[in-house]
Amino acid sequence: DQQVKQNSPSLSVQEGRISILNCDYTNSMFDYFLWYKKYPAEGPTFLISISSIKDKNEDGRFTVFLNKSAKHLSLHIVPSQPGDSAVYFCAASSRKSSGDKLTFGTGTRLAVRP
Amino acid sequence: DTAVSQTPKYLVTQMGNDKSIKCEQNLGHDTMYWYKQDSKKFLKIMFSYNNKELIINETVPNRFSPKSPDKAHLNLHINSLELGDSAVYFCASSSHTGNTGELFFGEGSRLTVL
Structure with a gap:
């Protein structure tokens, strides 16, 4: 049961442009x-x-x-730089019920082209 | 000076063997974790210790036994290794007092079981 989903395994963006990484979650307790x-x-x-x-x-x-009604969050990087090339993981927790336990997505690999 | 350090970084061993991975943090944090990243890139929590006390134990086979001699160390011992144990194991720590949810990760220990 994957409670945190990053549906795009990879993203390629030109240097200086905006990078938008998306994440969806299913657990309303997060x-x-x-x-x-x-x-x-x-x-x-x-x-x-x-x-x-x-x-x-x-x-x-x-x-x-963060869009709670859609259970969706996104990370915007502006302007994107070659040094931003990495894998980005979204994570979520339910502080009230499970404290520090983080549930991670599978990551999105960002490549910023010079 | 590395904040969260794990040894060894790479470990190749045969099925059925017993192995340990050590973790130390010099951040003064009171909570430490073991996470497992499998071949599908899922990063899942295994254990969490707060001040040497086990607080999270996520459906992990009892072949895995964490040991925390003091709050700066959390070691992971694995008995009777199986092929499916091949993964990257990450140690992490956090400050329970700060409660921001931010974890500081080690570099990971890649375990390969042949």
Whole structure:
């Protein structure tokens, strides 16, 4: 039962343009969402998060949007840079019921072309 | 200075053997985790320890036994290895007090069972 889904396994974007990575979830108990970035042979690193009480959170070039009614979140990277090329994982948790347990999607591989 | 370090990084072994993966964090965090990333790239939680106490145990075969000698260390011992145990195992830590849900991951330990 895949509760967090990233339906696009890969995305290719031109440098300087916007990258939009999507994530859908099925568990309505999820109330906290995170994006992680992973380079080859490294562990995932935290990028940005959003609580279910918000619909947008911004940090520099990275913005996460949350649409609770659609159970959908997206990560926008503007402008995209070659160094952003990595695998991006969406993750979710239900803070009230399961605390720190994160459920991850399968990732989207982003390639930013120079 | 690596925040979350795992050893070994690569492990190749025969079916039926017993092996251990060690994890140490120097972030002063009180919660540590083991995650497994299988061939389909699913990143799933296995165990979570808070101050040396087991708090999450996700339907993992009892051939897997985590041990936390202190809150900076969480080791994973696997008995009677099977082909299906081949995966990348990630250790992670978080600050329960901060409760942001952000996990700090190690680089991963790739286990190959022949």
